[in-house]
Amino acid sequence: MKTKLYLVILITLIIFGCTSMNDDYQNKFDSHLRMEFSDESKKDSDEVIKFFGKCNTEISTEMRSELEATGVSVQSVIKDIFTASGTRQQLIELAKLESVIRLEKSQMNKPFNKVN
Amino acid sequence: MKNLWPNKNNKGELLMSSKKMITYLFTLILVVSFSINAQSITETKKIYENAGITGEKLSKVDFTIQHLVYNSLSSNQSQIKESKPFSGNSVITSVNGKLFVSLFIKSSSPQQTKALIQSVGGSVSNIIEDIVIADIPVDELTNVVFNENILEVETARYSESFLDESLKYINVDKIHNGENLPKAYKGKDVVVGVLDSGIDWKHPSFSNANGNRILYLWDMSDDSNPPAEFNYGTEYTKADLDQQNSNQIDDDGHGTHVASTAAGNSSGSEYSLDGVAPEADIVFVKGYRNGPGFADTDIVNGCDYIFKRANQLGKPAVINLSLGGLYGNTGTALYEQALTNLVGEGKLIVAAAGNQGDNFYHLQYEMSGSSIEEASETYWEVERMTNEQTFLVGYPQSDNYTFGIKVYSADLSTVLYTSPAVSFNQIQMNVDVVVNSNSIGTLNMSGHPNFVDPSLSGEPYLFGMQFIYEPDADFSNYVFSLYTYGSSTLNAWIINGEFTSDSDLGNKIFPGDNFMTIGSPSTAYNVFSIGAFTTKLSWTDINGAPFQVDGTITDRAYFSSIGPTRDGRIKPDFSAPGHWIAAGNSKDANYDNELLLNNITVHLQGTSMASPHFTGVVALLLEQNPNLTYQEVFTILQNSAVVDGITGAVPNNEFGYGRIDAYAALQSIITSVGDDNSVPVEFSLLQNYPNPFNPSTVIEYSIPKNELVQIKIYDVLGKEITTLVNELKSPGTYRLAFDGNNLSSGVYFYRITAGSFQDVRKMILLR
Numbered sequence: 001m002k003t004k005l006y007l008v009i010l011i012t013l014i015i016f017g018c019t020s021m022n023d024d025y026q027n028k029f030d031s032h033l034r035m036e037f038s039d040e041s042k043k044d045s046d047e048v049i050k051f052f053g054k055c056n057t058e059i060s061t062e063m064r065s066e067l068e069a070t071g072v073s074v075q076s077v078i079k080d081i082f083t084a085s086g087t088r089q090q091l092i093e094l095a096k097l098e099s100v101i102r103l104e105k106s107q108m109n110k111p112f113n114k115v116n
Numbered sequence: 117m118k119n120l121w122p123n124k125n126n127k128g129e130l131l132m133s134s135k136k137m138i139t140y141l142f143t144l145i146l147v148v149s150f151s152i153n154a155q156s157i158t159e160t161k162k163i164y165e166n167a168g169i170t171g172e173k174l175s176k177v178d179f180t181i182q183h184l185v186y187n188s189l190s191s192n193q194s195q196i197k198e199s200k201p202f203s204g205n206s207v208i209t210s211v212n213g214k215l216f217v218s219l220f221i222k223s224s225s226p227q228q229t230k231a232l233i234q235s236v237g238g239s240v241s242n243i244i245e246d247i248v249i250a251d252i253p254v255d256e257l258t259n260v261v262f263n264e265n266i267l268e269v270e271t272a273r274y275s276e277s278f279l280d281e282s283l284k285y286i287n288v289d290k291i292h293n294g295e296n297l298p299k300a301y302k303g304k305d306v307v308v309g310v311l312d313s314g315i316d317w318k319h320p321s322f323s324n325a326n327g328n329r330i331l332y333l334w335d336m337s338d339d340s341n342p343p344a345e346f347n348y349g350t351e352y353t354k355a356d357l358d359q360q361n362s363n364q365i366d367d368d369g370h371g372t373h374v375a376s377t378a379a380g381n382s383s384g385s386e387y388s389l390d391g392v393a394p395e396a397d398i399v400f401v402k403g404y405r406n407g408p409g410f411a412d413t414d415i416v417n418g419c420d421y422i423f424k425r426a427n428q429l430g431k432p433a434v435i436n437l438s439l440g441g442l443y444g445n446t447g448t449a450l451y452e453q454a455l456t457n458l459v460g461e462g463k464l465i466v467a468a469a470g471n472q473g474d475n476f477y478h479l480q481y482e483m484s485g486s487s488i489e490e491a492s493e494t495y496w497e498v499e500r501m502t503n504e505q506t507f508l509v510g511y512p513q514s515d516n517y518t519f520g521i522k523v524y525s526a527d528l529s530t531v532l533y534t535s536p537a538v539s540f541n542q543i544q545m546n547v548d549v550v551v552n553s554n555s556i557g558t559l560n561m562s563g564h565p566n567f568v569d570p571s572l573s574g575e576p577y578l579f580g581m582q583f584i585y586e587p588d589a590d591f592s593n594y595v596f597s598l599y600t601y602g603s604s605t606l607n608a609w610i611i612n613g614e615f616t617s618d619s620d621l622g623n624k625i626f627p628g629d630n631f632m633t634i635g636s637p638s639t640a641y642n643v644f645s646i647g648a649f650t651t652k653l654s655w656t657d658i659n660g661a662p663f664q665v666d667g668t669i670t671d672r673a674y675f676s677s678i679g680p681t682r683d684g685r686i687k688p689d690f691s692a693p694g695h696w697i698a699a700g701n702s703k704d705a706n707y708d709n710e711l712l713l714n715n716i717t718v719h720l721q722g723t724s725m726a727s728p729h730f731t732g733v734v735a736l737l738l739e740q741n742p743n744l745t746y747q748e749v750f751t752i753l754q755n756s757a758v759v760d761g762i763t764g765a766v767p768n769n770e771f772g773y774g775r776i777d778a779y780a781a782l783q784s785i786i787t788s789v790g791d792d793n794s795v796p797v798e799f800s801l802l803q804n805y806p807n808p809f810n811p812s813t814v815i816e817y818s819i820p821k822n823e824l825v826q827i828k829i830y831d832v833l834g835k836e837i838t839t840l841v842n843e844l845k846s847p848g849t850y851r852l853a854f855d856g857n858n859l860s861s862g863v864y865f866y867r868i869t870a871g872s873f874q875d876v877r878k879m880i881l882l883r
Contacts, residue, residue, distance in 0.1 A: 032580070
């Protein structure tokens with residue numbers, strides 16, 4: 001009986017631990033990425049998402065390699081910020097990196113001519 | 117004579133005003149030129165009389181028509197040719213070898229006149245009350261204009277519509293002419309970078325005697341040959357373009373117009389126009405990939421690319437971004453931070469402030485209540501067009517907030533739908549919006565913490581709503597509302613929708629407003645934010661029809677976005693011409709005839725057009741000093757900007773620091789920073805100007821011989837704030853900009869040490 005109880009507690013702890021880990025990386029997401037990742041219908045999507053990332057220091061060649069090792073495609077590196085694209089799973093892996101402190105989904109802009 | 121010019125207000129509605137003075141002036145010129153035919157007035161009179169044309173009849177028509185009539189009757193006919201679209205020319209066009217003249221005809225019976233015109237092979241393009249706008253065969257002119265129904269006739273003319281019409285309002289014409297300057301400045305050895313919809317690279321504005329002026333062109337829409345540093349798109353070099361080896365096009369037209377405004381030239385064609393920096397090198401990025409719109413990651417990559425190419429060329433660069441989005445940004449988004457990080461010495465970015473100055477895209481009020489029955493509301497409408505969804509972003513100042521949407525019947529009498537309420541740390545995804553048993557869309561709503569960058573300020577709370585439309589839903593029968601309750605000040609923005617002005621404060625119905633409508637990325641730190649002012653209100657289009665809008669020359673364009681930013685910074689920074697601007701027309705674009713001046717020139721309006729004026733001016737300044745920083749350019753233009761009764765006191769959230777004056781700005785740096793040829797006879801440190809200042813000022817000093825110069829700033833307690841100069845300087849007079857942006861109001865001191873010379877002066881920062 002005690003063994004069963006310990007097992008239940010252990011499983012519960014594992015579940016909470018996993019949930020907490022998920023929350024940790026989602027805290028690095030902006031509003032748009034949070035919505036993206038909360039959409040169950042896109043759970044298995046391999047759609048490529050364009051995004052910005054910010055690291056806790058200026059990004060070195062080694063750090064860039066670490067970022068790219070998650071599978072994302074890094075384009076520009078501008079001091080501590082980079083532009084990149086990747087799938088949902090790759091973004092999750094990226095967000096788990098300690099050096100990555102922020103991820104924001106790319107938005108669309110329009111030309112600013114005024115059309116009557 | 118009564119007014120014959122049908123005009124238009126800024127919505128394109130027809131008005132009436134007069135251009136008689138212009139007409140008479142050109143008539144006079146025509147009369148003088150006609151006299152060269154050596155026909156005496158007496159002979160001319162006889163010819164008319166023989167044709168039964170009395171003086172009374174002739175008085176109904178202008179001199180151009182009189183000439184055409186006379187020419188058709190005379191035995192000594194001169195050859196009438198198709199006219200060129202130069203200012204003042206009558207509009208005479210050739211169709212299948214037959215010449216037509218474009219006329220405004222005032223008639224007592226417009227429909228009968230229309231029938232008459234059509235019976236002689238002419239065509240009527242419009243009838244505006246009693247005025248008929250028509251193209252008449254030149255050889256049938258007499259049969260039409262002397263008809264008994266005709267009261268008055270004028271020829272349509274090409275109007276003065278050159279880019280230099282806007283350039284003169286910022287005194288760029290004086291710079292191009294080198295007035296009281298060491299030389300004419302045209303942007304030589306400076307890179308003007310543009311990221312836009314595409315470019316008509318064959319347009320004559322972008323070539324000169326050395327071939328194409330576009331040194332690099334990155335087409336992000338075509339993945340066949342990416343630039344070395346990136347893995348998408350296709351890069352073309354000048355050599356490719358000179359060999360006609362590119363299939364990149366600009367079927368939108370925006371990018372061609374913008375690039376030609378900043379850096380077009382007039383040497384490639386008699387119809388081409390000089391932009392602000394006509395001798396600059398051009399690096400262009402086509403940012404459209406899958407249709408209209410720019411991903412902000414592409415924008416950053418494009419700017420990175422332009423600066424990299426400029427660096428390889430060993431030249432300074434200024435990049436124009438006539439684009440943006442409206443998200444209530446504060447300069448803290450990674451997109452904005454990335455652009456800020458790119459800016460440096462001789463590397464500058466200019467962005468359009470936005471065209472939302474007449475749109476209710478923002479709301480602000482104090483939230484109250486604790487249930488939906490006590491909620492506040494603001495109505496909003498869907499901007500369907502090509503958009504598939506509407507976004508709402510709210511920034512409450514506490515976590516005590518709840519929000520949702522309602523759908524009303526068009527007369528607001530019935531609530532047809534109420535969404536679930538979402539509070540802080542809650543999320544609702546894929547909520548079906550069902551109205552009268554029909555789904556009209558899907559809602560995603562989320563309330564969560566707003567990331568606050570440790571190095572930047574920011575608000576800790578945020579909510580977002582995304583409404584994805586059903587493709588076939590008809591929204592004309594519905595009014596939407598945002599409802600909120602809680603306890604917080606709320607600022608919110610709507611994207612692809614617009615709040616209404618409905619206001620009933622007693623029932624907690626709050627209106628939208630047009631404040632805080634500055635678009636990003638012009639909200640980014642160290643990126644210039646440019647609003648638009650008016651420089652042109654009328655022209656004659658490619659078909660000879662007049663076009664006129666309401667407005668006041670030099671006033672803020674009605675659409676130019678209004679600041680401040682969400683974090684309270686005054687925006688725009690400056691104002692430049694943007695309403696209306698004639699510049700390069702892409703051959704692959706498809707603009708309405710009324711906007712076309714000729715086949716290679718089109719009129720557009722927007723802060724999109726103001727931004728490249730400013731960009732070109734920065735290029736002229738960089739030609740003089742390629743190492744200028746953002747703050748130095750800001751100070752130079754701030755100190756030279758035009759401030760008058762129209763701008764009001766500056767800085768303000770409509771004009772920023774005023775309308776730019778390129779000539780005054782350039783003059784101010786030509787006489788500074790080592791450009792003063794006279795060697796000072798003694799050391800000196802002058803009083804800063806302006807003083808008091810906010811937030812920047814200029815400090816001037818002179819040294820008569822080579823000396824190690826040190827200039828430091830101290831606060832009132834004697835604590836060192838910063839070192840402005842610490843290097844060996846050659847003899848001369850120098851000016852340097854000091855930015856007190858990070859300092860609080862108060863008294864500061866600046867001290868110079870140059871060899872044995874020392875001096876100190878006091879300055880006051882007043883915020």
